[in-house]
Amino acid sequence: MQQLPMDGLTHGNRSPVTCELKCGSACAYPPSNPSTQQSFRDVVGLRLSRRTLLLGSGALAAGAVLPALVPTAGEANAARPAPSRGLPFTAIKPVPDTTDDLVVPEGYQWFPIIRWGDPLFHTSPPFDPSVPDAEAQEEQFGYNNDYLDILVTDRRGRHALLCCNHEFVNRSIMFPPRAAGAAELELLRALMAAVGFSVVELERSGRRRPWRYVRGARLNRRITATTPFRLTGAAAGNPLLQTAADPTGTRVLGTFNNCSGGTTPWGTILSGEENFHNYFQSNFPAGTPPTTPLYVQRRRYGFNLTRAGSSYLWERVDPRFNATNASYVNEPNRFGYIIEIDPHDPTSTPRKHTALGRFKHEGANVRVDADGRVAAYMGDDERFEYLYKFVSSRRFRPGGSRSARANNLELLTEGDLYVARFSGEDRADNANLGVGTWIPLVANGASVVPGMSVAEVLVFTRLAADTVQATRMDRPEDVQPHPRTGKVYVACTNNTQRGTAAGMPGADAANPRPDLDAAGVPLPGGNKHGHVIEITEDDDRVDATTFSWNLLLVCGPPGEVGNYFAGYEGPVSPISCPDNLAFDSEGNLWISTDGMQGIAYCDALFKVPLVGEDRGRVQQFLATPINSETTGPVIHDRDGSVFVAVQHPGDGGSWVAQQSFFPDYLDEREARPGDWRGPRPSVVQVIRQGPS
Numbered sequence: 001m002q003q004l005p006m007d008g009l010t011h012g013n014r015s016p017v018t019c020e021l022k023c024g025s026a027c028a029y030p031p032s033n034p035s036t037q038q039s040f041r042d043v044v045g046l047r048l049s050r051r052t053l054l055l056g057s058g059a060l061a062a063g064a065v066l067p068a069l070v071p072t073a074g075e076a077n078a079a080r081p082a083p084s085r086g087l088p089f090t091a092i093k094p095v096p097d098t099t100d101d102l103v104v105p106e107g108y109q110w111f112p113i114i115r116w117g118d119p120l121f122h123t124s125p126p127f128d129p130s131v132p133d134a135e136a137q138e139e140q141f142g143y144n145n146d147y148l149d150i151l152v153t154d155r156r157g158r159h160a161l162l163c164c165n166h167e168f169v170n171r172s173i174m175f176p177p178r179a180a181g182a183a184e185l186e187l188l189r190a191l192m193a194a195v196g197f198s199v200v201e202l203e204r205s206g207r208r209r210p211w212r213y214v215r216g217a218r219l220n221r222r223i224t225a226t227t228p229f230r231l232t233g234a235a236a237g238n239p240l241l242q243t244a245a246d247p248t249g250t251r252v253l254g255t256f257n258n259c260s261g262g263t264t265p266w267g268t269i270l271s272g273e274e275n276f277h278n279y280f281q282s283n284f285p286a287g288t289p290p291t292t293p294l295y296v297q298r299r300r301y302g303f304n305l306t307r308a309g310s311s312y313l314w315e316r317v318d319p320r321f322n323a324t325n326a327s328y329v330n331e332p333n334r335f336g337y338i339i340e341i342d343p344h345d346p347t348s349t350p351r352k353h354t355a356l357g358r359f360k361h362e363g364a365n366v367r368v369d370a371d372g373r374v375a376a377y378m379g380d381d382e383r384f385e386y387l388y389k390f391v392s393s394r395r396f397r398p399g400g401s402r403s404a405r406a407n408n409l410e411l412l413t414e415g416d417l418y419v420a421r422f423s424g425e426d427r428a429d430n431a432n433l434g435v436g437t438w439i440p441l442v443a444n445g446a447s448v449v450p451g452m453s454v455a456e457v458l459v460f461t462r463l464a465a466d467t468v469q470a471t472r473m474d475r476p477e478d479v480q481p482h483p484r485t486g487k488v489y490v491a492c493t494n495n496t497q498r499g500t501a502a503g504m505p506g507a508d509a510a511n512p513r514p515d516l517d518a519a520g521v522p523l524p525g526g527n528k529h530g531h532v533i534e535i536t537e538d539d540d541r542v543d544a545t546t547f548s549w550n551l552l553l554v555c556g557p558p559g560e561v562g563n564y565f566a567g568y569e570g571p572v573s574p575i576s577c578p579d580n581l582a583f584d585s586e587g588n589l590w591i592s593t594d595g596m597q598g599i600a601y602c603d604a605l606f607k608v609p610l611v612g613e614d615r616g617r618v619q620q621f622l623a624t625p626i627n628s629e630t631t632g633p634v635i636h637d638r639d640g641s642v643f644v645a646v647q648h649p650g651d652g653g654s655w656v657a658q659q660s661f662f663p664d665y666l667d668e669r670e671a672r673p674g675d676w677r678g679p680r681p682s683v684v685q686v687i688r689q690g691p692s
Helices: 016-023 073-078 182-193 293-300 402-408 454-459 461-467
Strands: 054-056 108-115 145-152 159-166 196-203 221-223 228-232 251-253 258-263 269-273 338-341 351-353 365-368 373-379 383-385 387-395 415-423 434-443 476-481 488-492 531-537 546-554 578-583 589-593 604-608 619-623 629-636 641-647 682-688
Touching: 145 258, 145 269, 145 682, 159 258, 258 476, 293 461, 365 476, 373 476, 373 488, 415 461, 434 454, 434 461, 454 461, 476 578, 488 578, 531 578, 578 629, 589 629, 604 629, 619 641
Parallel strands: 145 629, 228 351
Antiparallel strands: 108 682, 145 159, 145 641, 159 196, 196 221, 228 251, 258 269, 269 338, 338 351, 365 373, 373 387, 387 415, 415 434, 434 546, 476 488, 488 531, 531 546, 578 589, 589 604, 604 619, 629 641, 641 682
């Protein structure tokens, strides 16, 4: 097998294949943010709470005597059940990361709702991965499901829409090896048809019953790498977005590498285009001056500037993926946006909103305040990147009238764009860890960044954020406003280079790792396990330009110095690499992970209360199979259900040596002629058994 950049460098047993396919092995290369500005370090002693440890120099103090915050796995499992009306459970033990199983608490059962390759339409051919077929894949459920929502559409709770991203593909385990020529080109087209988005109708016989998908339903839809999109916002039509195939700069084909997302109050779905750099051939001739503007722009977004060919080789079937071609030099500028899809209208044209900026969007989640002002919160998922907020120029109009709908569908096309700067200054009342400022990049339709036009800010948003000296974060991924309190929760997944080498920014108040040894020297690994930040907008306004914030969680395995769980002093489940966030009807936070392999466990889903004596009490609800990632959690606790999208199971295998057989787990006695033996990324429902 070909040597991969992350071979020998991954965290624990994580597959280097996942690193290559998902983000182009970003951690094998220097961070794409070369800015040398100082991190905004803590200037006063900071208190995590009135009853716990002090922070020194913006990092969690090494050697501090901590309460027993993290027990052994057995102790965590023996803890009292997590209180909940609809989802009472006793935390499961962490599951070794060699396990090919989906593990749920006692009293619960899981069912796959839909799997990669399941036919969506009456005309869809049956699933047959032995013969890659692009037309077939366009009518089947896509690969590597990520963001997920289940929208119940009737009062009896018997009909719903499943809305789901498809982030990336892995040809090595999806299809048999192909020879050069027509068969190889058809395989590449099939891969292009396996990414994007799916909308699928569901039905069930009653509440607390399993959902099943409806083949041939009216609203079923596939969006792929070739589906037409419309660009909106101030950058639409700008020369930076024009190509030979689209001289208007307003029409883009396709979306891919979509990660998380959000559901808007007006009923549409948002999805974030994340590691788009991985799909374009973008090498420069040897000797190109590194100050060349195009070189600087591509370097800042992590493009591989030396390799002749992209990771996915789509340029072999579509010339627009060859960004070295002068006709398509701007094609990469047309990806990296928040897309908006109307799942209730399968004939609608999905849109890419330039007003929300271009970067490696994890997703976007919307909050509407009491005055109808609308904000979308977004993280840029890469080491040392930034946290953003967009505030709409228009106000939300409730109700289902035609005029309200028309207004709301324009909310994300025009507004102000901000980036966050965190400070460690303590507040006078000691109630919060720090304060922060939303620094404007675009305000009232004008650029606020010296030397950059509005279009340049929206297309090269990372460069704009560098200019105003925003705080460089540890991979800010999902950013979720709480549906009741309005507080905003930010999952910072990890950053293994935080303070580990010369030139790498050290710990600061909002990114408190790495830990220090007794001599004050950073420990190896930087921020390996990530943390979660809790933000409160001043005056509870989404258009506020200042905020206060706390560290909710500083994650890690049992006994690691510096772990913090919102002051909770009892046993908790080990947690590492928080990624996606969700809430239940009682206001509890749920966290899915992407990287628990670093502590030798399968990725998982956790529940964390946010108020009361259990605030910060982390309890593991489920674990997903070997090499997989737990994504897209949806919590319908009143129905006794939890949904997850199980992504990239068995990613380290091959067509002839699969490492996972999720979710079907056929054995030789059950297998029939033609049954395929391999993993199928799937959307799963976990249901509480017994009386309602």
